[in-house]
Amino acid sequence: MQPGDEPVPLIEVDELEKTFRVARHHQGFFGAFRNLVSREYREVRAVGGITFAIEAGEMVGCIGPNGAGKSTTIKMLTGILVPSAGRVEVFGMVPHRRRTDVARRIGVVFGQRTQLWWDLPLVESLDLLRYIYRVPESRFRENLDQFRALLDLDPFLNTPVRQLSLGQRMRGDLAAALLHDPEIVYLDEPTIGLDVVAKHRIRDFLRRINRERGVTILLTTHDMIDIEQLCSRLLIIDHGKLLYDGGLEKIRGRFGTERTLVVDLAEGEVEDSAPLAVLYAREVRADGPRRWLRFSRDDTTAADLIATVASRYRLRDLSIEEPEIEAIIRRIYEGNW
Amino acid sequence: MSTRLYWEIGKRAFQRQLAYRTANLAGLFTNACFGYLRGSVFIALYQTERSIGGYDVSAAVTFTWVTQALIMVVFLWGWWDVEETIRTGDVVSDLAKPFSYLGFWLARDYGRALYHLLFRCCPILLIGEVMFGLRWPTSPVTWAALALSLTLAVAISFAWRFTLNLTAFWTTDARGIGGLASILSTLLCGLLVPLPYFPDTVRRVVEALPFAGILQIPADVFLERVTGAGLLLALGQQALWAGVMLGATQLLVMAATRRVVVQGG
Numbered sequence: 065m066q067p068g069d070e071p072v073p074l075i076e077v078d079e080l081e082k083t084f085r086v087a088r089h090h091q092g093f094f095g096a097f098r099n100l101v102s103r104e105y106r107e108v109r110a111v112g113g114i115t116f117a118i119e120a121g122e123m124v125g126c127i128g129p130n131g132a133g134k135s136t137t138i139k140m141l142t143g144i145l146v147p148s149a150g151r152v153e154v155f156g157m158v159p160h161r162r163r164t165d166v167a168r169r170i171g172v173v174f175g176q177r178t179q180l181w182w183d184l185p186l187v188e189s190l191d192l193l194r195y196i197y198r199v200p201e202s203r204f205r206e207n208l209d210q211f212r213a214l215l216d217l218d219p220f221l222n223t224p225v226r227q228l229s230l231g232q233r234m235r236g237d238l239a240a241a242l243l244h245d246p247e248i249v250y251l252d253e254p255t256i257g258l259d260v261v262a263k264h265r266i267r268d269f270l271r272r273i274n275r276e277r278g279v280t281i282l283l284t285t286h287d288m289i290d291i292e293q294l295c296s297r298l299l300i301i302d303h304g305k306l307l308y309d310g311g312l313e314k315i316r317g318r319f320g321t322e323r324t325l326v327v328d329l330a331e332g333e334v335e336d337s338a339p340l341a342v343l344y345a346r347e348v349r350a351d352g353p354r355r356w357l358r359f360s361r362d363d364t365t366a367a368d369l370i371a372t373v374a375s376r377y378r379l380r381d382l383s384i385e386e387p388e389i390e391a392i393i394r395r396i397y398e399g400n401w
Numbered sequence: 402m403s404t405r406l407y408w409e410i411g412k413r414a415f416q417r418q419l420a421y422r423t424a425n426l427a428g429l430f431t432n433a434c435f436g437y438l439r440g441s442v443f444i445a446l447y448q449t450e451r452s453i454g455g456y457d458v459s460a461a462v463t464f465t466w467v468t469q470a471l472i473m474v475v476f477l478w479g480w481w482d483v484e485e486t487i488r489t490g491d492v493v494s495d496l497a498k499p500f501s502y503l504g505f506w507l508a509r510d511y512g513r514a515l516y517h518l519l520f521r522c523c524p525i526l527l528i529g530e531v532m533f534g535l536r537w538p539t540s541p542v543t544w545a546a547l548a549l550s551l552t553l554a555v556a557i558s559f560a561w562r563f564t565l566n567l568t569a570f571w572t573t574d575a576r577g578i579g580g581l582a583s584i585l586s587t588l589l590c591g592l593l594v595p596l597p598y599f600p601d602t603v604r605r606v607v608e609a610l611p612f613a614g615i616l617q618i619p620a621d622v623f624l625e626r627v628t629g630a631g632l633l634l635a636l637g638q639q640a641l642w643a644g645v646m647l648g649a650t651q652l653l654v655m656a657a658t659r660r661v662v663v664q665g666g
Binding site for chain 1: 403405406409410413416417420421489490491493494495496497498499500659
């Protein structure tokens, strides 16, 4: 690297687009015949111009409603899908042109699928990966031993995969995706359908893999807790567009400008039904003496608001509620932040 | 080379069949029943004829049991393992692997075929021997030629089945095509009757088709109906079709993966 050069990102995506042609089906009995003779297609834009870059060692979470384009993006990053437009580079290579070269250096888990051999004991699927990726025997043993401990695989290592619980299978799939020391791991909904304990175990594992081995991780999820506990960076995708790319804290600042001051009024301070009248804040909820006042960062500070309210009413208690991240995300999807 | 990889894949395909012992027993019973039925029909047929198409009664009965025994080795009907992965989307895991997609499935099929050779073909031949008495090969050369012929038969049948499965990349109803395909292969492989039973002009065509290499040629090798130069020619025909069809299949795989690529699968 020349002095002064920027570090080259591991993953670079530039104005990436993917449009599918979907056959339009005619309804009803005669419609079925029309389907046979004339096929009409409509274009569905799954990914509509996404740009981002991921550096080595990052752990990035990607969220978005079903059909937002997350999985399609991951498939383009692995080279299984060819983009309709735009540019994608992984390790400086175009994935769909050099799928095999890219495949050697990445691991993928599609949460609703499995790469494990259904009828065979888990260990057989894991062992086969040694030959698929040509991992040296000693390195393979080392990795397998570590994953056995971290993911607690031993109780079901010799059980046929079809008999595993969803959580056990996911642990097996995670081990399978990582045995060949990939530099990047793509996880498409790795915690889907799992109970709290299983989710916790998998998050612990991912955190360690990222910190101790420096594996770059891009995961998609619907579970904000995955993001809050794992990812320093968040991508929000909806309708094929990147709505947000940044830290979790920043998102509260940018989209969650409204906070709520909750006050408990002293007894007999106001009539039960009378709303509080305070400049820059509006009462959004009342429950007896407890009142919720919503205010925006743009209008006033929390300190000023508290001072104003306290000077006008006698208070017993107060607290400030930050907006819940889920609520913010929901408002971003709905397009009214 | 990654010979070891494909060996390991084949080994696992063999192992996974072991999970279906009951299914194999049921299939064994069915194959034996039809062997008995077909054998009896042929014996009745030969009440009036000494020889049909060059087969006398013991050759015809042996032909029946050999083809019956090989049905599952070449997996004549209803193999939809690949189509299923395409339909469910599990295919993405296989496509995200650094190996040959065709090689992966071919290795799996050889592992499976070996299982069916040992646990389906051999028992059926023994049952046929007990019930009817078969005409066994007399020369060690025949056994060697048979091994080669079966290896090529599996390759040809695999290429045919794999092609049918790959249509799932284009249509959501690949199995519909499969119905027609199994009638074709039943007739053209020589399962229903030996191909030499057909009238001469038809016979010349069907004997040259790849389907002949799936059952007819291995059975004729077993019966030592083809020997010397004829044997080499028969094996050569199988090898040629195996090469051509696997080559074509590879082209189809490339077109199909481009298709996933364009259409999203």
